Amino acid sequence: MSAALDSYRQRLPDMLSLLKALSLAELEVEGQFVEQLHAPIFDGMQSQDFTAAELQFFPDYLVTLDSDAPGVQADLVNALASGMPIKVLLEVQDLLEEAAPGQGRFSFGMRGSQLASMAMTFGDAFVLQSTASNLLQMRDGIQRGLRHAGPALFSVYAPADGESTLPCYLAAASAMQSRAFPAFSYDPGRGSDSAVRFSLANNPQPDVDWPLEYLTYADQDLQAVTEELAFTFVDFMLADRRHNRHFAVVPRAHWGEGLISARQWLKSPPADAATGLPFVLAVDDADLLCRVVVDERMMRAAQRCRESWHRLQELGGIHDSRVEALLAREKALWEQARAVDAAALSPAAVPAAPGNQPIVTAAVPGTVAAEDEAAPDPDKAYIETLRCSSCNECTLASPKMFAYDQNKQAYIADLKAGTYRQLVEAAESCQVSVIHPGKPWNPDEPGLDELIERARPFR
Ligand code: SF4
Known part of the structure; x- marks a missing residue:
């Protein structure tokens, strides 16, 4: 030079x-x-x-x-x-x-x-x-x-x-x-x-942390299973021979024992590492799907990779923290004003607009919930729609299962469009904890014991 x-x-x-x-x-x-x-x-x-x-x-x-x-x-x-x-x-x-x-x-x-x-x-x-x-x-x-x-x-x-x-x-x-x-x-x-x-043109799905793709494979019973997966920094590093020592294949018999996806770990790392070991999916020499656990050093590197990505996103005007703080403040003011207006009106004067501003959106398969301020059924999935902060986490993670209403607040649009796992992961990622997964509806879904445990704090 x-x-x-x-x-x-x-x-x-x-x-x-x-x-x-x-x-x-x-x-x-x-x-x-x-x-x-x-x-x-x-x-x-x-x-x-x-x-x-x-x-x-x-x-x-x-x-x-x-x-x-x-x-x-x-x-x-x-x-x-x-x-x-x-x-x-x-x-x-x-x-x-x-x-x-x-x-x-x-x-x-x-x-x-x-x-x-x-x-x-x-x-x-x-x-x-x-x-x-x-x-x-x-x-x-x-x-x-x-x-x-x-x-x-x-x-x-x-x-x-x-x-x-x-x-x-x-x-x-x-x-x-x-x-x-x-x-x-x-x-x-x-x-x-x-x-x-x-x-930031050309990057896949530039508004999320990791691009999401669907993977379809045949399970042990030769049934087609489709999972939504994030392609993270860890998935990239898994292909690099020099870093093999940061990964270990988990035998199938131990899949249910405290394993969480690397995507989930990156969203909210468990306080106790022993309760949630991160894994990514891979395919072994026999073309079988396997889970590979990742050590903490590699996960920390993935966190730093995501932080660098966040800085670029902000430069590109995506999730600009200053703009989002301003929007949150304006939204809080608007909600305050709306609450004052609502209090000034008698209940009889408020028109019942179907689907408009529901307090709770229940979503048992195939049904749309009625408004129910008193006591939502904890066994059924629902979202406290009015408390949704429109952070996009659930709607991006599963756009068929979740949708926004006219106030840009989330509700469960079609429970059958996803799995109980997706619902539980959405509850875990919701920043204001307003997603309540209820009980699973498909007894054949794999890993239900683990998922029910994870759903317990949100019931
Ligand atoms: S994750 Fe929670 S706050 Fe975010 S959009 Fe969904 S329901 Fe709303």
Whole structure:
């Protein structure tokens, strides 16, 4: 990098001479050159007087950096702070490095998204981050970066062959899917504020922590089972041979013993690690589904990965904490005003609008609950709809089972559209604990004993 910068600086006097000659020739061709006026101006021109527009006449420098190389961070800072139209391709081959022995944690992201995030602080530098599998989709952004008048950084994750059990293309795609290496672009040429400069386009389901997909498989009785699964950072790391020691396959006979999904663990880690070991699903050599428990170090790395993703989401205007706090305050004020209005009216004067603002939405299969302020049946699933804070957790987790009413508050739309497990997990993720799972309705659903235990606090 320093060689490129030195070379660029050495060529600046020649570039200046060429620029002067071109400008002078232009004036002469147009018959506007006045020696007494223009000669002193040309004589006084210095290379530091170059504007970005003038520098665009000359070819840019393209420098390739290896994120594993020593001093790469200092090199990047030098390049981006120079303001020169230098284009840097940062090749990232590894996303997770072990910290020094004894630190007890991974140093997640130093080689990857943190470098690209740091580059955005330079303000006038163009920054694009993408996995190698996503470059075609980012081609417009890449072209904008190459045309950018100032420095530009292209940080690309291209996993080294042999580290992952997946082919390189799929390993790169899974890094983006799992938020380990999200795609983003920061283009100062688009405007003056982050809202227009920063984009998270191309990331799958950018408004949630982990993308959700459905997995259908045949169970032991050869019945088709469909589960909704989150693809987390842990799922991505499971494919990396170097990190095998952080995972252990659990024999099927022990599946019910205190195992919770990694997605659930990440939502609310149990206070006592022994009561909830996180697992992810995998397929063994015999093509059978198995559960793989994950150690705490890997789970903590996943938490840090999610925190980095949250910072990017906020930059992209998704779940902006300041906006959400403002909305919550406005909503509380609005509800206060509504309660005052309701108190001022006699009960007889309030029209009974079916489905409107139910106190409780029960959802026994195939029925819609009547309003019942007195005593909801604890054996039947229901939501205290009026207390729903519209956080999206349940509706995103199971869009067929949960829906919003006209006040954007959740109710159970179709209990049969999901499983008891999904209902219990929604109750656990509900930030205001207004989902009550009741009793299971399908006695054949696997893992009911464990689920009934988990549902007990919400009855
Ligand atoms: S999780 Fe709870 S608060 Fe969030 S939308 Fe569903 S019911 Fe409402």
